[in-house]
Amino acid sequence: MKLEWAIGKKICNQAKKSNSSICGENSSCIDSMGSSGYLCRCAVGYEGNPYLNGLGGCQDIDECNLLWGRVCAPGATCENRVPGYFCRCPAGTWGNGSASGIGCHKPHKHFPMVEIIIAAVVSAGLLIPCLYLLYSARKKRQLRNLNAKYFRQNGGLLLRQYPSPSKGTSIKHIKIFSARDLIKATGNFDSSRIRGSGGQGSFYMGTQEDGLIIAVKKSEEVGQEQVDQFINELVILGQIDHKNIVKLLGCCLETQVPLLIYEFISGCTLYQKLHDDPNLTIQLSWKDRLRVAREIAEALSHLHGCISMPIFHRDVKSSNILLDENFTAKLADFGVCRLVPIDKIRVSPTVKGTIGYLDPEYFKTEKLTEKSDVYSFGVVLLELLSGRKPVQDEQTPGYGSLVMHFLSYVERGNLHEVLDKGIVKEAKMADLLAIAEIARSCLRLKGEERPTMKEVAQKLACLG
Template identity: 55%
Template sequence: MDQLLNFIYAVAGISLIAIVVVCSWLYFAIKKRRLVKLKEKYFRQNGGLILQQQPSSEEGSSKTFKMFTAKELKKATGYYDKSKIIGRGGYGTVYKGFLPDNRIVAIKKSKTVDENQIEQFINEVVVLSQINHRNVVKLLGCCLETRVPLLVYEYVPNGALFNHIHKESITSTISLSWNTRLRIAIEIADALSYLHSAASIPIIHRDVKSTNILLDDNFTAKVADFGTSRLVPRDQKQLVTVVQGTLGYLDPEFMQTNQLTEKSDVYSFGVVLVELLTGQKALSFARLEEQRSLAMYFLYSLKENQLFEILENDIVEQSNMEQVKEFAKLAAKCLEVKGDERPTMKEVAIELDGLRKMEKHPWDNVESN
């Protein structure tokens, strides 16, 4: 009798274990199937099918562009560990990530995405993946199998130009020399000129500011953050769109008309030039009311022949003042209220490059020039 009971208990135990194993297997199988379906849903929702249809062998397309999996990027960021956060903005969070091949990357996780503009988002990804300019942060790939798309960029170690101008980081205690500031301005101008006139489809950045200019190990400037950028069809000179951007850098004409043109980037770049000159923020409520807008304060000071009073001290002490004066005049041209009166970014880039070639005492070489 005891043996029979023991046998029954053993059979019951084995059966119970088998049922638990089968149920667990079914649970994980169903969970895995649901996860796969969810990834497929997000992939379609985020425009993955459209992206797959894009020709991959177009002239100039990047061979390094990759479709990352959600698992790869989770592992790269330590499951989005807070310690890996290197930047936050109105449009998302940027994490520092480590890929299996030891490359360090920056992974941008957007807050939301407008489902009505998925096709435009994909077009931007395709175009940015083809950009190969030394002064534009390289887009390495994306992940579309999460709720919001993830973008993977090259990692730029020295952070934002803003931090170095305004000394707002423990890594930015070294003052930028005038020559470095001039070089950085030239590099930004070259990049924007390329986006406006040399890219396969012209791109208006739409949010040019010192926080969106990154510096690498050699303090080479790289334009970043194309979250609000817009592609401009070749047959159009302007786009009617909702006003977006950052106060202090926003083109006043765009704010009034909602008509976005490449001259909107020129205005914002002009504000960056003034930041480089003065070391002051584009918008500050710590300043007097009439001085809160750096652009307006700068234009007023220039008009009243008070330029040297608002220049950063290091620039006054170290610089070729003829260069500085011409630099300031160019910034003022970029800040014209009417877009038609501003130069193009190509013209700005050429003029800045000409400033770099000025001799320390240009009047010594008047005849040869």
């Protein structure tokens, strides 16, 4: 026989809402399997009478002391909880400690990869900054040693001891540029920045951080001759301050090849303007040509006589005359210049100059005087008058030298045959004849018969 019973006619939810449930502490209400009523049952981990409270009701079961079976795995410690229990594995083992679970196990011996990785990361975090500091210190020391080497190699010691031509003359106002700044300014001396080249090196256009545009002169060769020319040009230009002479801004001794930094002239050379592009939209007018002649004559006169020790340029030619956007002339390239004591003639061990401009007397005797620059300036005057190159003019059969060509026509009284057709209509014939006469006097074979540059400058100033 099966006996089924239940309390009341309400199910658990109804009894709870009406507070009529008679279930005791630590018990739970369950609906009867019949049509109505409910029953009470002790909660999990408790045993006793679910309809009573206190000691007579549902009490905690001490699972650790049960006689009907071990609840924890061997070696584990059973701890009674209210309700339930907890199996604790001994130290040095792992697992849940339960007899019905995975129990307790000793850890397998394994290679401490994680520990090693952590130690390596920590060590690297300390070692890398130390190595970087050591590397940076070494690089700085190497750079200082290299800069000192280049400084000596580029004549820095000689430059410090270079004798001044007169008391109070110095080059202390010349700025010393760093190699890093010049590399940045010129795009690491990119070939697209080259604005001119010659026997003394190439000129690179550079832009400084403050926006100032500069010209950097870099020699293509490394040798004692280049160093001597560098020191020579630096010392000479460091003493000159004239509006028609290109201004030297500074130098750099930290590179393998010494560098000179000049003001940047945005135009072209007189040679390019007269000879390289006959289709230029803006040709040099007679007014501009006469002004260029005056400005260069004044610049040479300044070199020869306005300082205590004369300076001889030795390479006056149209390609060493720069023109800005307004055709203002500036004399440039002083690599082969020489300081010469007053009332002395310098005997040069090597004749310097350019074919077509070179003074024949200087070429023959190797004796350098101020009249050598006068001769070369006379050739520049012929270029301004004729628009022709100093040598090998392809337009005239049998033409070899502009000087000889000019003199032969002047002697026959045919100056018109030599003059540039573009300026004949613009210029006064009297001025053209005067310039031709000045040029003729500058080109005399004997230097003592030539005028000084001061006299030439004065004559040019009276024209136009």
